[in-house]
Amino acid sequence: MADITDRRSERYAAEHSSPEPQHLVELSALTIESSPSHRMMVGRLEGRFLKMLVAISRAHSVLEIGTFTGYSALSMAEALPATGRLVTCELDERHASIAQKAIDASPYRDRIEIRRGPALETIALLPGPFDLAFIDADKGSYGAYYEAVLPKMSSGGLICVDNVLWSGRVVEDGTDETDPDTTAIKAFNDLVASDPRVECVMVPIRDGVTLIRPR
Ligand SMILES: C[S@@+](CC[C@H](N)C(=O)[O-])C[C@H]1O[C@@H](n2cnc3c(N)ncnc32)[C@H](O)[C@@H]1O
Structure with missing residues (x-):
């Protein structure tokens, strides 16, 4: 993943945000050490941002799509x-097992439930309502996750969507239009920006996060 903001500014912003708790320092180190895909993890700055969103929205019920090793779930759970x-x-058994271990060892084990399997099938079984939803799984399904989650949001609820700038590929001229993830994210961003059902703001933090509120 390429950096959207200058790397030194991003580090400075993280250093001037509240620190992560020790269990997240350890999970971050374990994820970096054990997974070649560790850059999927939201990391310190976006993790603090997500916690702040849960806190200021006074969310009581949160849905996350895409657990990976549990960093973002544990960040948001802190503010519940x-x-x-x-x-x-989470679809991937190995990711779910690592996340479950980290959750069990944290102070938030009673607040977080991992549902294994394809997220669209899981969401269909969940009644909601959700005060906050964080979409961060396979990019080709972003549109489907958005449509599945929108009717399950509480009044005044907040949908947060990760990687909407996709390392800057969404704005590159001559982007390889055959890359399905770039095409899907661009289509998703266009859909949300012109959707009369919601208002939204795209925030260029880390790889880009769009905040969406149903009207
Ligand atoms: C970008 S990572 C999530 C990162 C996580 N939010 C964090 O900050 O640590 C995306 C995750 O979505 C999972 N995933 C992919 N397709 C999925 C699907 N159809 N249903 C559920 N999870 C899926 C992947 O296995 C991966 O663990």
Whole structure:
């Protein structure tokens, strides 16, 4: 993944944000050490951003699509009240097992539930409503996740979508239009920006996060 913001500015922003708790320092180190795909993890700055969104929206019920090793789920769970709940969807058994271990070893084990299997099937079984949803799984399904989640949001709920700048490929002239993920993200971004059902703002943090509120 290429950097959207200057790397030194990104590091400076992280260093001038509240620190991550020790269990996330350890999970981050384990993920970097054990997974070649570790850059999928939202990391310190976006993790603090997600926690802040849960806190200021006073979310009680959170849905995450794309658990990986559990970093973003654990970041958001920090801001949930004791009775709050976060359901996170993961297809890959190995990722789900690593995440489950990290969740079990954290203070938030009672707030987070991993649902294994294809996220669209899981979402169809969940009644909602969700105060906050974080979409961060396979990019080709972003449109389908958005349509599946939108009717399940509570009034005033917030949908957050990761990687909407896709390392800058969405704005590159002459981008290889055959890259299906770039094509899917561009189509998704166009859909949301012109969707009269919602208002949205794209925030260029890390790989880009769009915040969406149903009207
Ligand atoms: C970008 S990673 C998520 C990163 C995570 N939010 C974090 O910050 O650590 C995407 C995850 O979605 C999972 N995934 C891909 N397709 C999926 C599907 N159809 N249903 C559920 N999970 C899926 C992948 O296995 C991967 O673990």
